[in-house]
Amino acid sequence: MDPASRITEAFDRLPPQLQAAARFVLDHPDDVALLSMREQARRAGVPPVTMTRLARQLGFGDYREFRELHARGLRRSPASHFSERAGSLQQNQKMKGDAALAAQIGWTVAEHVAGSHDDGGIATLIAAARQIEKARRVYFLGARSCHSVAFHAHYVYSLFRDNGLLLDGAGDTGSDALRHATADDVLLAVSVAPYASVTLERAAYAARHRRTSVVALTDSKLSPIGREAAVCLLVRTTTPSFFHAMTPAFALAETLIALLAARAGDKALGAIRNSEAQLDAFATFSPSNRRKRIP
């Protein structure tokens, strides 16, 4: 529950000194997260113990708990929706071992997905869409763990545009097409740590020698590819598991393509009908339960 309302609710039942502390907390919630507890006590004009007691009185085990709740409200990407749910679920059910791990992975990733779609994320998403829309040709590049992302983006993109090219030819011919890249083209490059060398080399080649604008889908502005890029789509990849997660990158790529389709409007719709007809002719999909949307 929101700590502020918890305080106001309990305020009247508090002894005078605790009320003084509570008032300070209520008036300076940011300080609770940013200052040391002793410093808060100093400013509130109470001895440090009082702060401890306040937290305890409000039902927290720790002052750390209390502080972290305030910190969560302060963070700029407050996607905390999922981890909150995680906490309660886990306490209720006392998941153990594998189940707990799996659950934590799921919630963390969900949070990362939501987090990459915050205001800043969407702004860059739109910037990327603009770049791609005016491109003569769009190259999709991603190696190893990032390959699936590039592949999928290209696949869906190709359902409504015919100027997309996936750079993954067999026999190391993957990037031959880049030889014909121009300054009017866009390279959508996917690369998160650990950064596959091929991707970096090819993106650098495209950017420097072909003057192609690079839209990077990566994990940091300062990643090798982020520095090369005109637009930088950022995602988190950390998880409690052994590996890092590609799901957030996948999600952002998917949204980007959906955004492009939406912006193309009827044009995209017509193209998709076209694709459907062609795929029908090949009996690509099972006839039962046919849906409207292809991918």
Add this chain to the structure above:
Amino acid sequence: MDPASRITEAFDRLPPQLQAAARFVLDHPDDVALLSMREQARRAGVPPVTMTRLARQLGFGDYREFRELHARGLRRSPASHFSERAGSLQQNQKMKGDAALAAQIGWTVAEHVAGSHDDGGIATLIAAARQIEKARRVYFLGARSCHSVAFHAHYVYSLFRDNGLLLDGAGDTGSDALRHATADDVLLAVSVAPYASVTLERAAYAARHRRTSVVALTDSKLSPIGREAAVCLLVRTTTPSFFHAMTPAFALAETLIALLAARAGDKALGAIRNSEAQLDAFATFSPSNRRKRIP
């Protein structure tokens, strides 16, 4: 001056370890203000000294100075304490057109990811893991939009097990390997609407003629492939966008593989070190900022 721009400006002149620290700071500015310096160092994967040195290098006398600059950017204006950040909702409504769509997609998908990791989801996830663990061989199958999911699952799986096989040979030889499938094998088949015919045919062949158990990653227990399956991992694919989302399926697959790695414990760890060594020999990854986990 803005610490972020000060970092990007000085980044190139920094030694590698300081760059690692700088990256963390730039990627997690909130954490700089809210976490202890040592904790930041831990998360950045550098010793605590490095953080001190970074602050000093950037022209701050103290780490405290550095942190306080970040804290200042975090503080809310006094007025907003009471409106309690109804921000996210309001902003969503203020958003228009593309931005609103993108935000909604992100939110919906995040919800689906979290939803597929609920109690039931995790139970089946563990059931699937059990099946796979005792398998002689594990086949990965997914066509079209589901290909990326199968590909990624196989890629990560192969980092610590050598009995995985991706069914996607060129020239329509994709499923020749299934001819040697046995009842001791498992087929992980990914198939969501609209269901690609190849996947269904091949899964049916494996299940009926080879007696191979099928673990299905699909959108309904009643989907063509769900009825064939021994274990059924379910995901939602609906979005407000034109297409349906593959991200939830991707996420669940990723968790499944992570779960397998975790359950394998040290065995998996050793195998991964092995993979790392081999990839190092081929200089697969960029040496800068090497992280611990591969995929």
Add this chain to the structure above:
DNA sequence: AATTTTATGAATCAAATGTTGCTTGACCTC
């Protein structure tokens, strides 16, 4: 090849943090 310079992490240090135990004093009840 030799020498200087730079980069890095382990060990160490004093300062601070949050907590606990104990004491004091006020107020109430019987």
Add this chain to the structure above:
DNA sequence: GAGGTCAAGCAACATTTGATTCATAAAATT
């Protein structure tokens, strides 16, 4: 007035924090 309860604060505590020192390793320079 004795006994009890509750607030409140002091002092000591083990931890943790951020900084410093020093030895070694790696680059750059001569």
